[in-house]
Amino acid sequence: MPTHRKPEFSATRWSLILDARGGDEAVALQALEELCRRYWYPLYAYVRRQGRDPEESADLTQSFFEKLIEKEWLRSVSPEKGRFRTFLLTALGHFLSNDWNRSRRIKRGGGRTPLALDALEAEERYRLERAETVTPETLYERRWAMTVLEGAFLALESECGASGKRALFEALRPHLSGDPDAAMFADLAPPLGMTEGSLKVAAHRMRRRYGELVRAEIGRTVDDRAEAIDAELGHLQEVLRG
């Protein structure tokens, strides 16, 4: 039997999950699971922010994903194209509601091997969060935005690694968001064996590539339309500015 390759990273898209529901459900499930792995921390932060303790928060987040990855939940996703971000938060809201849990008890509801989430890592990350006077929803959205940005970083890192530009990436990484700074380029160029001018061009390209990767990452969580990406980007910009 041929060995199965793990689905390409780029194949994991919310729109593909929506499309695949009628067809190859296993693929859709796998893609959903993959997306959940990427975006579970914002949910943990949300649950935690509601005042629950670390164990309970980890437990709830984990149970939520178990439930989510069950087939019927995926099937119940409306073909109306939506955003993965809002879908997850709404679904979590229902999950946390009292009624839902009671009905689960009575019906001896189903289950599935849980998505292994690292609760300790989650809590560590959570403790690194600054104390903010924000609602759980806002915290969720901010963590979501951060997760998008982190995802793009990882993608950029692997791209650079693959094309032999790891050193360049590591040198420029801390400065991706900053304003161009002549002194910085002067310092960084010699150890990389580059001129100041070529480093500036490389930095510009890398920033542009990063921007594209952020859009691609957002594209995983919304439907295919360009407007949808723009709308989601606009929303996340609001969230981070707010």
Next chain:
Amino acid sequence: MNPENGGNLPPDPLLNEGMDPHPAPACRRCRRPLPGGRLHGNCAACLLDLAGDTEVLDRRGAERIPERIGGYELIAPIAAGGMGVVYRARQEGLGRDIALKLISAGRLVRPEQVQRFYTEARAVARLGHPHIVPVHDAGEDDGRHFLAMPLLEGGTLADRISGLPPQGTEERLETAARWMSVVARAVHHAHQHGVLHRDIKPANILFDTAGQPHVADFGLARLLDEESGLTRTQALLGTPDYLAPEVARGGAAESTVASDVYGLGAVLYELLGGSPPFSSPTPLETLRRASEERAVPPSRRGPPRDRRPSGAERRLDLLCLKCLSARPADRYASAAEFADDLDRWLRGDAILARPESLSETLLRHTRRNPYLTLALLAFAAAVATGVAVTLSQARANRLDLYAADLHIASESVTEGDLGFARELLDRHRAPSPDFAWRLLRRMAEGDPRTPVDRHPWIVNGVAFSPDGSRLLSASVGSGTVGDALHLTPLSPDGPTRSLGTNGARSLAWFPDGIRFLAAHVDGRIRTWNADEGRVVSEVSGYSAAMSTDASTWVTCEGNPFPWGSTPAGPTWLRHPGSGAPARRLPDSRTVAVSRDGSRVAVSDAITVIHILDGRDGSTIRSLESQGRLWSLEFSPDGNRLVATGWRPEVRLWNLGEASDTPRLLSGHTLSTWKAAFSPDGLRLVTSSSDQTLRWWDAGSGESLGVARGHGGEVWCVAFSPDGRQIASGGKDRAVFRWPSAPPRADLTLPHRSPLRPVFSEDGSLLVTLPGTGADPGSRIQSLSEPTTASAGPHGTPLAIGRNGDWLVQERPGLLAWIPGGIAGATSRILELETVGSTPPNFLQAAVSQDLRHFAAVDAEGGVKVWDTRDGRIRHRTRIPATLVAEASFSADNRWLALAAEEHGAWLVPIGGGEPRQLDRHLDQVRSAVFSPDSRILATASVDATIGLWRVPGLEPVALLKGHRTSVDAVAYSPDGRILASLETGTGVRLWDMSTFREVATLPMPDAEHWLRFSPDGRHLAVQTASGVRLLSAP
């Protein structure tokens, strides 16, 4: 873990405001604090801006975004739609954020369009309803028109649908009904002010942060389509999913209150069923389906479920489908009426919505089959002037409700949901119920059983005492209510005694018949003294199992629910006397002990089952559990092990064999929960969520039968120690006793001949023809004494008298009367016309009810009617040569009906005259019978319809649709209230003759050719591949 308590935990100090002593460094560019961790010192907001660079915006081409427009500063796009893009914008001066809809360039060009746009916007601005999104401002800046509205930040209904609880759950139904009630009232308010919405869809229903829905975009969107001169086809390039068919056909000018009601119904449909009603790959296909098809009830849409729709859900279906009627007049007259019905549903009151009317069915039929139009117009006229108008509306509603409820009851019976079927049928109890009601009520009653007890909640365990004189039963409640432990004396019968309010899942008696073990849901396993009703001792654990002699008992502290978050728990083999732990066994969630105690099975209920030695706990072998499981049971000899739970198949291992693969017993349709072996080990009974008990041969695994009667999932079952009865309990809170053998199915009598069996005139006997060939013999079955049958004389029976005291037979060339009992000598013979020495070859023959006439049709289309008193041919006529499938007399002896394969049906006047042809069916007519009052001819056709025609003019009365392939037989109940029809290979349907609605669908895959009611109306005989099956309705 209890989420509702989570909020009360002491807050984590890190969450408190102002506790962070080290302010984070700030971004040099935007001065926001830099986030720590994984962004490597970058500023998140600035990083995100890299993705929104101007290059990106350029890709929009013409749609370059201005920075400010009409006194608003555009901040970011938040949504895009057909009209244009919606931005979050800040109102300069006021500093508040609003939603600004920027109409796409080119959508408003001509002056009259612009004027109309502002007129409409002003009308909407005046609406002033708490659930209508108001228009604050409408204006124009540099040629771009815009609308300013409050910013609702709770997303759209479209966003929320995917996050709703699973379809069919109470929360989902209630949420949908509540939202749509609010939305419908808002729409109604607009209607009262003369404003139509015209484009109701999920994306136009917005939520505020409190989760309340608001209707947006009144009148404007479609107005733009209409005004911008787009052709209708182009306008339909958007989604027509929520568009009323008359608007789709006739354009926006056709918009009415009724088309908005359609939109509301379509949105409700999507909320319930997960997708819009007629959603198709192309808009045109969607439109075609919306005008021609009846929407599938939303409860049947979406993923397959493990539970059938509840009554409440089916009522909500009706409500939703009423909005989606193809004819505007059949929808709710106003959005308020729709909201009222939703509110009635939410309160649990009766709703007004009823299944689709006959006229609507006809209307759809006309659209689909243009060839039939003429006939159908005649139908409609007949319906309008005939039956329908004579009924008062109230009576019509009541009858409609009756027909609808009966049909749902029949589906429930088929699905095995007997509890709901009984509930529905009992609502329509009448002094003289019709055949359909009586049949369904009998079927819904289930199989013979004795009620033992009722519990406050779901019954989880039953156990007979060792002498069989007492039955222990336990229910497990929800939270603090419903837990109970009951003891019921069985011989002699006595009142049930309550042993307290501790729920339990597993129960086991000690051999003394006085003490028993109960594994309670509070995590304690208690030994009770049943006589004294007190606890003798207790240990910890959630489940327990014990050998019959109590020498081996095992307790398990694992939570029985096999999920990762509830680990398997310590499991102990205990000392028989003291109950002290003797040996620790592998951690588990469920356990079993063989009767002699020599074997123990423990399982984590997820992956593995260990078979252990009952004395020392050593492992004998380990089996893969083949999926999650709930319970394990050993056969009496300990050589077989059965596992149930979480899947419909029962897993049966033969431990004497080397194979680790269990035999899978298939038959239940939903998860199985508990299994019990008969004491002799020969049979196995299992209980299931499909509301049945099922019997199996414990050796071969063959299914032996099924018993129905519980009104809910069956969660537990046990055999009595003498093996003569079983007990069961479940979600209907009832405990029943049943015979230990599976119940018999409906009576099926041997009949293999293509000729038709005959009921006696009083319905007490049925003559069948068990053989094949020219002389199939005959068999006379008593219907009052199902065990009594006798051989009858040879020949084709045509009629049989009361108690069988005479018989009329057709023999080649002869008609014979056999009086004085079945065995009597032939008293009179009517010689039929012979040609030379060859007896006539009749395709079909029939005798009139009063026996005065005999009719026969030959292969050349020759039709002859004899007077049986003098043997003379009274009428002779001819139809074109064809195969005739059925001949029957009207009760008033005036007509003979012939069902012909090629030329439709024929109505032959017995008194003389030309046969009248009925040629309105599209295909062969397989059956033609008269109503008992002789006024209606019913025809069954291969075109899948049943026609009802007035005698003698053959004007159409109704066309009954519902069969899928062909209708092969029809029969009237003797009181004329019910028509039964048969579709070979599918089953039987019953139709109510006052409303012409289908009231019952009885699936019978082996049904074929023929059916007939007994003259007393107590039985419906249906020919099947294995004989004549009697559906009896006492």
